[in-house]
Amino acid sequence: MLNDINYELYPPRHFKSLSPENTAKSRKHPAMSTSQQTLSPHGNLATLATGPLLQLDGVRCGYREAGEWREILRGVDLIVGVGEQLALVGLSGSGKSTLLHLLGGLDVPSAGTIAFDGADLAGLGEPARSLWRRRHVGFIYQFFNLIPTLSVLENVLLPLELNGIGERAGRETALGLLAEVGLADRAGSYPDRLSGGEQQRVAIVRALVHQPQLVLADEPTGNLDFATGEKVLDLLDRLVRALGRTLILVTHSPEVARRADRVIRLVDGRLSLA
Amino acid sequence: MAILARANRRHFLRHPLQLLLAIVGVALGVAMVVSIDLAAESTHRAFALSMQALTGRYTHHITGGPAGLPESLFTRLRVVEGLRESAPAIEGYATANGGTLTLTLAGFDPFSERNLRSRFVKAAKGDEAVRLLTEPNTAMLSALTARRLGVHPGDGMEITVNGQPHQLIVVAYVEGNEAPDPALEGLVIADIATVQELLGRVGVLDRIDLILGDNPEQERHIRKLLPPGAELESAAGRNSATQNMTAAFELNLRAMSLLALLVGTFLIYNTMAFSVLQRRELLATLRILGATRGQLLREILLEAALLGLFGGLLGLAFGVLAAQGLLQMVTRTINDIYFVLTVTEFMLDPMILLRGLALGVAAAVIAALGPALEAAWATPLASRARSGVENTARRGLPWLAVGGILAMAIATGLLQADSPGLIPAIAGVFLLLLGYGLLTPMLLLGFAAFTVGLARLGNAWLVRLAVRGVAASVSRAGLAIAALTIAVAVSVGVGSMIESFRGTIAEWLDQILQADIYVATPSTAARFSPPLPDGLQQQLAKIEGVDRTGTGRRMVIPTSLGESELLALDPPYLDKPGFRFKHADGKALWLGFPTMEAVFVSEPYAQRHGLQVGDRVELASDSGLVALPVAGIFFDYRSDQGLIVMHRSLYDRYWKDGVNTSVGLYLQPGADGGAVKREVERVLAGGRQPLLVRSNREIRAASLETFERTFAITQVLRLLAVGVAFVGILSALMAFQYERRREIAVLRATGLTPMQAGWLVLLQTGFMGLTAGLLSIPLGLAVAVALVRVINLRSFGWTMDLMVSLPPLFTAVALAVVAALLAGLYPAYQVMRVEPSASLREE
Incomplete structure (x- = not known):
C-alpha cells in the first residue's frame, strides 16, 4: 500500500497552504511559521541565529526510590544541528527514554541545561513548556498512543487545533498528509480498527502535521514486524528529510540506527559515539 | 477547542454505564435535598397561608382564657369605644368525608370584615354573605375543598364537629366569583352564631382582632377594659410563636437533607474520580501533545458542570415527585404533634428548584476538582504510573488520621458544650462522621494486615491475595469503605435512637396511663x-x-x-x-x-x-x-x-x-x-x-402508632441515605476493579481460572464490606449517643434512655457485607470475561 504514495510531492504541497501568507490565523501562532522563526527565552519570536537546535550541557537526571537517589543520566553533553537525524542506542535501562523525555520538555533535568535554539527549557516553567512542546515537538511512540475516542482525522487535527488552526482550516492539510501515507480512506475510522502499521503511520502524520522543529521517536518500530517497520521508517525518513526537520530516534535495532546521520550510545548515563 | 473536548466527551459514550452512574449520583443527591426542602417549605407556606387566611391584616388581638371572651366585649369595643377596625373570631375544627378530611370552621361577621382580614373580603362582598346571616345552617366553602368533596353552591354537606354530625348548606365559595385560592383550602366560614352553635360555645368568642395605631396609651386603655384572663397581644408575636414550634422539626429535616447531599457529593466525587482515572492515559497523551494543565482542568470541570446540570435536572424531577409523598408524611406529623394544618396544597417554589440545581452543579464541580487537579498536575509521565499516586496517598494517610482525630475532638467538644444551640450539635455530629471517615484508611490498613496474618495461618492464598490488593489500593478502597462506614453508622445511629425513643415512650406510657379506661371527647x-x-x-x-x-x-x-x-x-x-x-x-x-x-x-x-x-x-x-x-x-x-x-x-x-x-x-x-x-x-x-372510650392498652397502641408515623419520614430518609451510599460503593468498586484489570490479566495468564478471578473480586469487595460493617459499629453507637443525649434533648427537650440491642448491630454488618457483595457482582462478572491477551497488549 505504501508503494502507492506519490513521493514526488515533497516538500508536501499541503504544508504551503499553512504558511503565514496563506493563513491569517497562523500569524498569531509561531508554530505554523517558517523554520526561520523560533522561541526566545522569553517566549517571544526571534530570528533564528544559525546555531545548534539543541544543546545539552552536563545534563543529570534521576529519581528517588525507596528513599535512595537513583541517578539515570550522569552528565550528558550533546549538540544537535537543524535537520540532523540522530539515533540514540543503549542497553535497556540506560536512560534513553529519560533523555528523550527531557528533550521533549516532559521532564526537567536535576542538573545541567537543555537549550532549544539557545533558550533554556527548564527556565520556561511548566505552562510555557507545554506551549513550546505543542509548537515545536512531535512525538512518536512504540505503542502509537493515538487517542482512542477520536477518529483518525481528528487525531491528526488535534495538534493543529492546539496550535489554533481550526478544523476547517486544517482539514485539507490533514487529509493530504493522510493520503500521502495511504490512509485517506481511513480518515473516519477509529484507531482500534487499524492495524499496528496503520496506527503508526497515523502517529507519524500526527507528529508532523503542525511542522514541529523537532521530532522525537521512541522505538517507533518496536511493536511492528520487520517489513512493516521498514516501510514506516522509510516514510518517516522521507517526510522528515523533505521538511528539513530534526529527528531523534531511540532504538535497539542496529538496522534502524544505521539509517541515521549519527548514532550515539548511552552507557552508564553518559554519551559516547557509537 | 472542539476536538480536545470531543476526545474527552466521547469517553462517556464508550462507557455509558459510568455516565449513567454519574448522572444518577447527582440526581439522587439533588432529589433528596429538593424533596425535603419542598416538603418543608410547602408546610411552612401552608402554615403561613392558613394563619393569614384566618387573621389577615390585623395588628393586635385580644384572647380569652379557656372560657373564651364574652360576646359583649366586642360590642362594647366597637360601639362604645369606637374601634371600627375590629372583628370577632371563633374557630374550631370539623371533619368531612367520613373523617378523612379536616376542615377549619371559622366564624365570620361580614360587616366587620371590610378590609380587616383580607382573605374574608371576597366572601364579604357578595350578596351570599347576607344569606349567612339570614338563613340558618348556611356556610361558604373553599373552592378547592368543594371540588375535592364534589360539592357545589346550593348543595348540602355533612360535617362532623366534636363527633356530632351536622348538615350545612353551601351558599357560595369563600373566594366569591374569583379563582380558587390554595391558601383557603379546608376553610369553611359561617356566621358567628352558627359556628358558636356548632362548636357548642354560644355567646363566646375566641378572639377579637383589631387594627390599632402605634399608640401605647390606647393599648393601656383597652387592657383596662378586659375581663380577667383576657390578654391584648400583638399579632406578629402570636404568629411567630406558633411558627417557632416546628423550627426544630424542620431543622432536623434539613440536617437529614444535608447528610443526603454529603453522601450525594461523595457519589459524584467517586464517579468523577473514576472517569478521570480511566482517562489517565488519554489525558497523559493530550499533555504530551501540548495541551496545558489549564486546558485539561477547564475541560474536566466543564464536563462535571454539564453532568451536574443533567443530573440536577433529573434530580429536580425526582425531587418534585418524592416531595409530594414526603409532604403527606410531614403534614401528618405536624397534625399529630403540633397543630392542625388544613392547607395541603403542594407549592413549587422556583427558588428551591434553582437552589437544588445550583447545588448539584456546584457539588459536581467541587467533587471533580480533586481528580481534575490530580490529572492536570501530574507530570505526563507520572500520570501513567499508578504506583506514584498510591505512594503519595500512603504518605498522606498519617496526616489524614491526625486531621480525623482532631475533627472528632472538636466534635466531642461541640457535643459536650453547655450551650443549648442545636446547630453546633448538628455540626458536631457531622464533624464526628467526617473525622471518623478520615481515620478509616488507617484503620483499614491495620485490619488488612491482621486479616493477611490470619489468612497466612489458614493458608488461604486467594484471601491473602485479595486483601493485599485492597490494601495496595488504599486511596480508592479507603474512600469507598469510609463512605459505606458512614452510611451504615448513620443507619445504626438513627436506628438506635428510634429504638431508644420507642422504649422510653413505652415506659412513659406505662407510667402515665394508670387508669384502666379513659373517656374523652x-x-x-x-x-x-x-x-x-x-x-x-x-x-x-x-x-x-x-x-x-x-x-x-x-x-x-x-x-x-x-x-x-x-x-x-x-x-x-x-x-x-x-x-x-x-x-x-x-x-x-x-x-x-x-x-x-x-x-x-x-x-x-x-x-x-x-x-x-x-x-x-x-x-x-x-x-x-x-x-x-x-x-x-x-x-x-x-x-x-x-x-x-x-x-x-x-x-x-x-x-x-x-x-x-x-x-x-x-x-x-x-x-x-x-x-x-x-x-x-x-x-x-x-x-x-x-365520646371516646378507650382502654389504656388501646391508648398505648395508638400512641405508639403515632410515634411510628412521626418517624416514618426519618426511616425513609435513612433508607435513601443507604441507597445513595450503595450506588457510591458500586462506582467506587468499579473504579477499583478497573485499576486492577491488568493485574488480574497477569494472574489469569499465570494460571488463575476465570472462576477464581471472580472469587478474588468478590473476596475483595466482601472484605471491604466487612471492614466497613465492623468499623461502623463504634461510630454508629457514638452517633446514637449524640442523637439521644444531645440532638433530641436540644431539639425537643426530651431526655431518653439509650437502649441498644445486638440484633440491629449484626444486621448493620450484614447489610454492609451484602451491599458490598452486590456491588461487586458486576465487576466480578467483568473480570471473569477478561481476555488476558487483550488486557496485556494494551500497554
Whole structure:
C-alpha cells in the first residue's frame, strides 16, 4: 500500500497552504511559521541565529526510590544541528527514554541545561513548556498512543487545533498528509480498527502535521514486524528529510540506527559515539 | 477547542454505564435535598397561608382564657369605644368525608370584615354573605375543598364537629366569583352564631382582632377594659410563636437533607474520580501533545458542570415527585404533634428548584476538582504510573488520621458544650462522621494486615491475595469503605435512637396511663380538647367494677412565657407517682401534689423556657394573673412544646369553668375490663355528645402508632441515605476493579481460572464490606449517643434512655457485607470475561 504514495510531492504541497501568507490565523501562532522563526527565552519570536537546535550541557537526571537517589543520566553533553537525524542506542535501562523525555520538555533535568535554539527549557516553567512542546515537538511512540475516542482525522487535527488552526482550516492539510501515507480512506475510522502499521503511520502524520522543529521517536518500530517497520521508517525518513526537520530516534535495532546521520550510545548515563 | 473536548466527551459514550452512574449520583443527591426542602417549605407556606387566611391584616388581638371572651366585649369595643377596625373570631375544627378530611370552621361577621382580614373580603362582598346571616345552617366553602368533596353552591354537606354530625348548606365559595385560592383550602366560614352553635360555645368568642395605631396609651386603655384572663397581644408575636414550634422539626429535616447531599457529593466525587482515572492515559497523551494543565482542568470541570446540570435536572424531577409523598408524611406529623394544618396544597417554589440545581452543579464541580487537579498536575509521565499516586496517598494517610482525630475532638467538644444551640450539635455530629471517615484508611490498613496474618495461618492464598490488593489500593478502597462506614453508622445511629425513643415512650406510657379506661371527647387536634358533659364523672363512678375515678382538664392558656398547655389533674391514688421526675424523689412530690401551691412542668417546657425548680411562672387565670413556683420537672413526651400540670383543687381556685376534658376509671382488682367498657359505652349511648372510650392498652397502641408515623419520614430518609451510599460503593468498586484489570490479566495468564478471578473480586469487595460493617459499629453507637443525649434533648427537650440491642448491630454488618457483595457482582462478572491477551497488549 505504501508503494502507492506519490513521493514526488515533497516538500508536501499541503504544508504551503499553512504558511503565514496563506493563513491569517497562523500569524498569531509561531508554530505554523517558517523554520526561520523560533522561541526566545522569553517566549517571544526571534530570528533564528544559525546555531545548534539543541544543546545539552552536563545534563543529570534521576529519581528517588525507596528513599535512595537513583541517578539515570550522569552528565550528558550533546549538540544537535537543524535537520540532523540522530539515533540514540543503549542497553535497556540506560536512560534513553529519560533523555528523550527531557528533550521533549516532559521532564526537567536535576542538573545541567537543555537549550532549544539557545533558550533554556527548564527556565520556561511548566505552562510555557507545554506551549513550546505543542509548537515545536512531535512525538512518536512504540505503542502509537493515538487517542482512542477520536477518529483518525481528528487525531491528526488535534495538534493543529492546539496550535489554533481550526478544523476547517486544517482539514485539507490533514487529509493530504493522510493520503500521502495511504490512509485517506481511513480518515473516519477509529484507531482500534487499524492495524499496528496503520496506527503508526497515523502517529507519524500526527507528529508532523503542525511542522514541529523537532521530532522525537521512541522505538517507533518496536511493536511492528520487520517489513512493516521498514516501510514506516522509510516514510518517516522521507517526510522528515523533505521538511528539513530534526529527528531523534531511540532504538535497539542496529538496522534502524544505521539509517541515521549519527548514532550515539548511552552507557552508564553518559554519551559516547557509537 | 472542539476536538480536545470531543476526545474527552466521547469517553462517556464508550462507557455509558459510568455516565449513567454519574448522572444518577447527582440526581439522587439533588432529589433528596429538593424533596425535603419542598416538603418543608410547602408546610411552612401552608402554615403561613392558613394563619393569614384566618387573621389577615390585623395588628393586635385580644384572647380569652379557656372560657373564651364574652360576646359583649366586642360590642362594647366597637360601639362604645369606637374601634371600627375590629372583628370577632371563633374557630374550631370539623371533619368531612367520613373523617378523612379536616376542615377549619371559622366564624365570620361580614360587616366587620371590610378590609380587616383580607382573605374574608371576597366572601364579604357578595350578596351570599347576607344569606349567612339570614338563613340558618348556611356556610361558604373553599373552592378547592368543594371540588375535592364534589360539592357545589346550593348543595348540602355533612360535617362532623366534636363527633356530632351536622348538615350545612353551601351558599357560595369563600373566594366569591374569583379563582380558587390554595391558601383557603379546608376553610369553611359561617356566621358567628352558627359556628358558636356548632362548636357548642354560644355567646363566646375566641378572639377579637383589631387594627390599632402605634399608640401605647390606647393599648393601656383597652387592657383596662378586659375581663380577667383576657390578654391584648400583638399579632406578629402570636404568629411567630406558633411558627417557632416546628423550627426544630424542620431543622432536623434539613440536617437529614444535608447528610443526603454529603453522601450525594461523595457519589459524584467517586464517579468523577473514576472517569478521570480511566482517562489517565488519554489525558497523559493530550499533555504530551501540548495541551496545558489549564486546558485539561477547564475541560474536566466543564464536563462535571454539564453532568451536574443533567443530573440536577433529573434530580429536580425526582425531587418534585418524592416531595409530594414526603409532604403527606410531614403534614401528618405536624397534625399529630403540633397543630392542625388544613392547607395541603403542594407549592413549587422556583427558588428551591434553582437552589437544588445550583447545588448539584456546584457539588459536581467541587467533587471533580480533586481528580481534575490530580490529572492536570501530574507530570505526563507520572500520570501513567499508578504506583506514584498510591505512594503519595500512603504518605498522606498519617496526616489524614491526625486531621480525623482532631475533627472528632472538636466534635466531642461541640457535643459536650453547655450551650443549648442545636446547630453546633448538628455540626458536631457531622464533624464526628467526617473525622471518623478520615481515620478509616488507617484503620483499614491495620485490619488488612491482621486479616493477611490470619489468612497466612489458614493458608488461604486467594484471601491473602485479595486483601493485599485492597490494601495496595488504599486511596480508592479507603474512600469507598469510609463512605459505606458512614452510611451504615448513620443507619445504626438513627436506628438506635428510634429504638431508644420507642422504649422510653413505652415506659412513659406505662407510667402515665394508670387508669384502666379513659373517656374523652374525640378531638381533631392534639391541642384542642372540648369539654365533657357535666356530671359524667359521677355517673361513671357508679358503674359496677369501677373502684375510683380521676379527672383531667386540658387547655391552652396565656402565660408569661407565651401560650402554654395546662393540664389540671385529680388523681384518685397517690401511692404511685403519675410522672417520673427529674432529679427528685417522685413519691414525696406526688404525695404533696393535692395540697401544693405550685405546678409541675414537663422537661421540654423547662428546657424551652430555661426553667428550674423554684422558678415562677405567671398564668392568666379567670381571676387574673397568678404566679406559681415550679415544684418539679417531669419527663414527658406528648409534645415538644411541653405542658404545665397542677392539681385540680388548685385549678378550681383560679379558674371557674368546672369542666373536665377526660375521665379515668380505675377498676377494682379482678374486675372485667371488657364488661366495664361495654357498660360505659351503654351509659354514654344516651348522651347528646359522642365520646371516646378507650382502654389504656388501646391508648398505648395508638400512641405508639403515632410515634411510628412521626418517624416514618426519618426511616425513609435513612433508607435513601443507604441507597445513595450503595450506588457510591458500586462506582467506587468499579473504579477499583478497573485499576486492577491488568493485574488480574497477569494472574489469569499465570494460571488463575476465570472462576477464581471472580472469587478474588468478590473476596475483595466482601472484605471491604466487612471492614466497613465492623468499623461502623463504634461510630454508629457514638452517633446514637449524640442523637439521644444531645440532638433530641436540644431539639425537643426530651431526655431518653439509650437502649441498644445486638440484633440491629449484626444486621448493620450484614447489610454492609451484602451491599458490598452486590456491588461487586458486576465487576466480578467483568473480570471473569477478561481476555488476558487483550488486557496485556494494551500497554
